[in-house]
């Protein structure tokens with residue numbers, strides 16, 4: 001049985017006319033790293049809220065269908081218990097900061113403190129998580145003094161330290177440079193290898209192609225396409241629907257028209273492009 005199942009999920013916010021999610025059917029295996037792409041307003045963040053229990057337990061509105069994680073139904077759970085299994089890093093890391101803590105260390109320890117983890121264990125877990133995401137040197141800084149990219153790392157760390165079974169990340173690298181982005185994808189991949197299930201909303205298709213197991217393309221609240229990263233990210237369907245593609249894909253697509261790209265699959269990453277043009 002899949003670790004995450006969405007069955008016919010349709011959802012409408014209290015004040016909107018049209019459903020923001022429409023008939024979403026989705027299964028995700030334990031330890032799978034799934035990336036969600038889609039234009040602004042496609043419903044990506046709402047899908048994250050649905051997975052994390054905020055829809056419908058916080059945002060209310062009208063929902064139908066079922067959301068199941070680890071054999072438990074969201075409709076039969078409370079947000080308090082749901083969040084013990086599912087961790088969400090919000091699109092805007094600023095929204096994640098508790099406002100109750102003076103240092104990054106305390107901020108990251110906050111969730112563990114709330115569930116009563118003993119002091120020594122807490123310290124070790126926070127230090128390990130900070131070292132994993134490369135922010136050990138920020139321990140004594142104020143969460144509010146950080147750059148956007150640093151805040152995103154802190155937000156990610158404060159979720160990882162809780163060791164959720166399902167990790168949901170909403171554009172976690174949007175304010176990061178390429179080095180930070182690569183590190184985050186690397187950490188996420190590692191978590192997936194260790195059995196954590198990951199859903200990550202992202203726009204950076206080259207990194208998705210390199211690290212994710214599967215891509216889901218969302219448009220107007222519906223799944224337009226899903227499959228292996230290379231397959232989805234180089235598909236004509238995506239281009240026809242106005243999704244952004246990697247520069248290597250568009251270059252090779254042009255080259256193919258002139259007979260200069262001989263491989264079956266178009267590339268997404270630089271490595272794939274170099275490899276293909278060598279042939």
Ligand SMILES: Nc1ncnc2c1ncn2[C@@H]1O[C@H](COP(=O)(O)OP(=O)(O)O)[C@@H](O)[C@H]1O
Pocket residue numbers: 013014015016020038039040041042043044045046047059
């Ligand atoms: N709290 C809310 N109340 C009403 N409508 C919302 C709310 N949040 C998002 N929406 C609407 O739902 C749609 C999808 O939004 P969202 O899930 O944020 O998309 P994405 O993350 O793909 O940009 C948009 O039309 C947006 O205006």
Ligand SMILES: [Mg+2]
Pocket residue numbers: 044045046091170
């Ligand atoms: Mg969003």
